[in-house]
Amino acid sequence: MIYNNITTIKDFVILGFPGLHPTYYGPVSALLFFVYLAILVGNIFILVFVGVERRLHKPSYLIFSHLAMNDLLFGTVTLPKVISRYWWDDKITSFSACFTQMYFVHSLGAINSLLLLIMALDRFIAICLPLKYPILITNNTISIACGLSWIGTFVRMMAVVLHALTLPYCNSNIILQCYCDHISITSLGCGGNVKYVQAVALGLAMFTLLLPLSFIFFSYMSIFVVVLRMTNMENRYKTLSTCTPQLFVSCLYYLPRCFVYLAHNLGFSFSLDLRIALILLYSLLPCALNPVIYCFKTKDIKQILMKKLKNAKVGTKQISK
Template sequence: MSDYNTTYFTNPSTFILQGIPGLEAAHAWISIPFCIMYIVTILGNFTILFIVKMEPSLHEPMYYFLCMLAITDLVLSTSTLPTILSNFWFNSKEIDFSACLTQLYFVHSFSAIESGILMAMALDRYVAICHPLRHSTILNNPVVAKICLAAVLQGAILVLPFPILARQWPYCRTNIIPYTHCEHMPVVKLACSDIHISSYYGLFVLFCFCGLYVIFIVISYTQILRAIFRLPTKDARLKTFGTCISHLCVILTFYTPNLFSSLMTRFGLKMPLHLHILFANIYLLVPPMLNPIIYGVRTKQIRDRLLRLFTLKGK
């Protein structure tokens, strides 16, 4: 490994993913919860997709957005987990330079797409509660399709400069990435030139997805709460607000670790490196695992359909 620290190059053919520095001896143990979370993510999100496809009553905007969320979570976790587990189990640390840039693009673009989908789901809740009689007219199938396409395009296009800029920088001294997978800032920090453009653009993208989108979601829920408080009875208010609980839980599980990890990576808060890396993995692993569980438990239609599925199999 010392050879990598003393080699000078401008076009590395491979990077070396170090995993979690300082916890190398525990990699095998850490891989167990990671693997369990990945299995739950796959089973949970495919179950959501299957139930929505098979149940005609769930062919509504809310569940279309939920399917988009499930697909995004599957891609987001699958783009990183095989690399991480291969490193932990087989000590497979090398990753091709182009493959590394592709991975960081998928990680950040699908995180951005997920932000767009969460905003679309907030829009759905706003229309359903504030304009219930016009919900099917405002959010008809063509409009839902356009919103989903816009969510995908904004993530795909805005994040595209990440790998393009990263490929332009000269790399020297080391190709060791002290991370479990390729992310934007850990990669460009290895460059031996001024990377302020990459850093500032990364902050701009972070502001768009964790700033503007959160503002839009807050405005939506401000209007939702105003509509709820105008309802005549407490039971009606609780029942209406209950339809938003799942979405609010998903927002918190996604944005909290995502924002914290991004700020730690950029500003180097005084925390051990292994904690930085563990937080970076939490926002990639935990939300995709929890999202189908939250919606499966909190959404009566999905819960009932799942129970009927198991009941039929048990007969």
């Protein structure tokens, strides 16, 4: 078959869950709306709380703020469209809007991976090289590292999008996903370059995922070795408690992704609806749960919150008297 280098598609249709019966459109849209609400409230709270509390103006909490901003943006980029798709049957998205969404979806995912790398580096130096921590890890160095992660990824992902735009799109315009991503869009491309464009994007994605994951694994293994060598049980517990929030956040991001990739490569096949549900789960669940982890697993934030709650209760009792 001969393909002309002409794109005939002007709009895409976001199909969402192909097997979902219209009866469940309302409950699904309501569930996604509450997930989005949890993402908004939780991450805005973290941004404001860390920004207002001067005691939290430290490198670790600066990383938390960047992660909260990333989660907030990711939820805002992905959820409103799929909610409107099931709430108002608004499933049409323009060609340019779909590519824009794809750009931000993959950019924010890659930035999240780099921020987790910076978080692991922060804990690695704090525990394995404590004397060098005040010199190497400062608010300025963390701000520069996080800033470079944002800027560098946005520039790099622009090349991925432009590469995908070289394909002519003249087949179906149905996106078998709840939002526009690279695989869903390029699968609709025509010509012999589709596999090449997808392979290049997959290689970059694996590099972005596996390189940070390798260092994160190495850093936490090194931390556990240092902790096991400690003779004082109290110091061991305190050291581990400083790592648990970061470890929880990293596991939420990487473990479901690794499970899906390994299952696919080992020959385990999922139905299309289940695959889409798993992708939504590992994409959005961390965005909603990360603020809870920060609040209940981070000692400083938990102490400040408890102190404020106690002061509020005392103030209420005094007013009532």
